[in-house]
Amino acid sequence: xxxxxxxxxxxxxxxxxxxxxxxxxxxxxxxxxxxxxxxxxxxxxxxxxxxxxxxxxxxxxxxxxxxxxxxxxxxxxxxxxxxxxxxxxxxxxxxxxxxxxxxxxxxxxxxxxxxxxxxxxxxxxxxxxxxxxxxxxxxxxxxxxxxxxxxxxxxxxxxxxxxxxxxxxxxxxxxxxxxxxxxxxxxxxxxxxxxxxxxxxxxxxxxxxxxxxxxxxxxxxxxxxxxxxxxxxxxxxxxxxxxxxxxxxxxxxxxxxxxxxxxxxxxxxxxxxxxxxxxxxxxxxxxxxxxxxxxxxxxxxxxxxxxxxxxxxxxxxxxxxxxxxxx
Amino acid sequence: xxxxxxxxxxxxxxxxxxxxxxxxxxxxxxxxxxxxxxxxxxxxxxxxxxxxxxxxxxxxxxxxxxxxxxxxxxxxxxxxxxxxxxxxxxxxxxxxxxxxxxxxxxxxxxxxxxxxxxxxxxxxxxxxxxxxxxxxxxxxxxxxxxxxxxxxxxxxxxxxxxxxxxxxxxxxxxxxxxxxxxxxxxxxxxxxxxxxxxxxxxxxxxxxxxxxxxxxxxxxxxxxxxxxxxxxxxxxxxxxxxxxxxxxxxxxxxxxxxxxxxxxxxxxxxxxxxxxxxxxxxxxxxxxxxxxxxxxxxxxxxxxxxxxxxxxxxxxxxxxxxxxxxxx
Ligand SMILES: Nc1ncnc2c1ncn2[C@@H]1O[C@H](COP(=O)(O)OP(=O)(O)OP(=O)(O)O)[C@@H](O)[C@H]1O
Ligand code: SF4
Ligand SMILES: [Mg+2]
Numbered sequence: 001x002x003x004x005x006x007x008x009x010x011x012x013x014x015x016x017x018x019x020x021x022x023x024x025x026x027x028x029x030x031x032x033x034x035x036x037x038x039x040x041x042x043x044x045x046x047x048x049x050x051x052x053x054x055x056x057x058x059x060x061x062x063x064x065x066x067x068x069x070x071x072x073x074x075x076x077x078x079x080x081x082x083x084x085x086x087x088x089x090x091x092x093x094x095x096x097x098x099x100x101x102x103x104x105x106x107x108x109x110x111x112x113x114x115x116x117x118x119x120x121x122x123x124x125x126x127x128x129x130x131x132x133x134x135x136x137x138x139x140x141x142x143x144x145x146x147x148x149x150x151x152x153x154x155x156x157x158x159x160x161x162x163x164x165x166x167x168x169x170x171x172x173x174x175x176x177x178x179x180x181x182x183x184x185x186x187x188x189x190x191x192x193x194x195x196x197x198x199x200x201x202x203x204x205x206x207x208x209x210x211x212x213x214x215x216x217x218x219x220x221x222x223x224x225x226x227x228x229x230x231x232x233x234x235x236x237x238x239x240x241x242x243x244x245x246x247x248x249x250x251x252x253x254x255x256x257x258x259x260x261x262x263x264x265x266x267x268x269x270x271x272x273x274x275x276x277x278x279x280x281x282x283x284x285x286x287x288x289x290x291x292x293x294x295x296x297x298x299x300x301x302x303x304x305x306x307x308x309x310x311x312x313x314x315x316x317x318x319x320x321x322x323x324x325x326x327x
Numbered sequence: 328x329x330x331x332x333x334x335x336x337x338x339x340x341x342x343x344x345x346x347x348x349x350x351x352x353x354x355x356x357x358x359x360x361x362x363x364x365x366x367x368x369x370x371x372x373x374x375x376x377x378x379x380x381x382x383x384x385x386x387x388x389x390x391x392x393x394x395x396x397x398x399x400x401x402x403x404x405x406x407x408x409x410x411x412x413x414x415x416x417x418x419x420x421x422x423x424x425x426x427x428x429x430x431x432x433x434x435x436x437x438x439x440x441x442x443x444x445x446x447x448x449x450x451x452x453x454x455x456x457x458x459x460x461x462x463x464x465x466x467x468x469x470x471x472x473x474x475x476x477x478x479x480x481x482x483x484x485x486x487x488x489x490x491x492x493x494x495x496x497x498x499x500x501x502x503x504x505x506x507x508x509x510x511x512x513x514x515x516x517x518x519x520x521x522x523x524x525x526x527x528x529x530x531x532x533x534x535x536x537x538x539x540x541x542x543x544x545x546x547x548x549x550x551x552x553x554x555x556x557x558x559x560x561x562x563x564x565x566x567x568x569x570x571x572x573x574x575x576x577x578x579x580x581x582x583x584x585x586x587x588x589x590x591x592x593x594x595x596x597x598x599x600x601x602x603x604x605x606x607x608x609x610x611x612x613x614x615x616x617x618x619x620x621x622x623x624x625x626x627x628x629x630x631x632x633x634x635x636x637x638x639x640x641x642x643x644x645x646x647x648x649x650x651x652x653x654x655x
Contacts, residue, residue, distance in 0.1 A: 218431040225385055225426075226446045226497060227419030230411075240436050316481040317435060 012301040019297035023290045076291040081283040086291045097272030101258045104196030112200040116207025138201030147194040147267035162187050164269035191268040199253045210242035251307035255300040333360035341396035351608040355561045366538045368552030372605045375558040377541040381507040386414040420450040423498035425508040429490035433482035439493050440478035450501035465496040488519035506538045557581040560616040567641025577638035578645045580617045
């Protein structure tokens, strides 16, 4: 088990290194951070001093090596735009994005899986047809449009929910949470639905397809022939056998949710990492951008590891090297 | 044995499949009985309706297939028109089933112990601890070595033959009085088929379980069955005691089928084959369904369909045995 995790971490290292190289290389020559930091009026001496301080006069590989060593310690230097440590900025923004992403993923799972099971079991009911039609809308409408429509209906017309921001937050250690206040929860609803809708419909369609497949198998017929109650057959035997592909997709989609929170955060002015990233792009704030990209890569790698561990938990056939017959 | 009150009665069973191009009749006027503890062998070419009959009895016909006529009675009680939940209580508890392929009949994600225990706790008034104890007992009974250790193994950790033994344990563990076994050894290695059949036969005898045994293996039939039903194109064409049907079949189709069995005691150059193929459900000929292939066909066979009638020691659906028919 430990060896398995270790080997996965070792496999992830080249991935992280490549992402680091790409993000560094892409941004190393984009824009002129010095000009941005110094504003309109500066002397050549001031410019040279800043270039030296930022290490921009060093050769590419030296800059990159410094970048990697620092990054490994969570040290990404100062934001060009805000003149504050990048790590601090990200730590400030991460809770907002993570709370949003996990709420969105939670909604997608808790609603998408039962809807998928239902539409798989009752293929021809009118409710199934309605769900499928609705899922087409979820898949085909772009996120920003869904967000704007939700704002229009629930914030502008009905006035039930706020249209932007995160509401009041409570600080617990370094973490700021919106889960503990009414306004924080209210502010979370629309962006979470916007962000999770696409994944919800994907999960529903995947679970449905897998259920249809599994319900045709001999072991389900045999489970029925053994007289097991429908509840056990459907939610035990059948659903469990759909889990491996579902876990794969949910894992990938959770990464996507975090990465693509950018659009939702922009629409709802959600003070998360995505919004920070967009603002940094506008200002060619390289340290923030590289840190963000690396963080997203780290999120994907971590999720992949968790997905592999879950496979291992769900499907005994994937447990290699296990002794015959238990203990 | 045959004068005991029947455990299972199938009366004029008709199963239909509505399709876009009209209704297919998969089973037509199928009637037979199984007495308590009796083994009824069911044989016939592929597509004759053997599996369909079994599926109808356990109430698990694949939609859109449906029972369109007739009755199925267990202990004199009709079970063909029960609601799903009522029939569910009968499946496993009163009627067990064994399927063909042990590699696909067990849920790969649950241990065999769990699958046994859940079947027993569903049907018997016992708790999890007792169910686990009995699960080990059942594994021992079906000949799994080191059962107490193997109970927590997953299906993929067993060989095909061992898995079919587990399936047999699953079918029997709630002590049903009837087992529908659909080609229980066809998917197994030839070398272990005999062992598995012997096990099934022994357990059925010990527990007094009746069995409907579908198989293509006449050797198995001869050794295991008390009576045999021969099916052709969705009907029973002959039914009778095993020795009579195997040795002195009356219906020309059964006679041809039995002649195609390799004899055990001598080598033959070439086995007799029945010429032609069984008709598709959408093109069953008028009159006797076997008439295009029958060597003894005569005029009436092409016009009128024969019902089962007394034919010496068996009952056969063939005009040859109709005392009122003149063969022109
Ligand atoms: N879904 C379906 N729609 C239409 N016809 C079907 C369907 N399923 C089965 N049949 C037909 O019903 C008939 C009986 O099939 P069944 O499976 O009972 O045959 P069998 O005697 O068990 O054959 P085998 O020895 O190959 O198992 C076959 O002709 C088959 O083509
Ligand atoms: S009824 Fe006629 S065609 Fe049919 S089996 Fe008998 S003899 Fe042959
Ligand atoms: Mg069959």
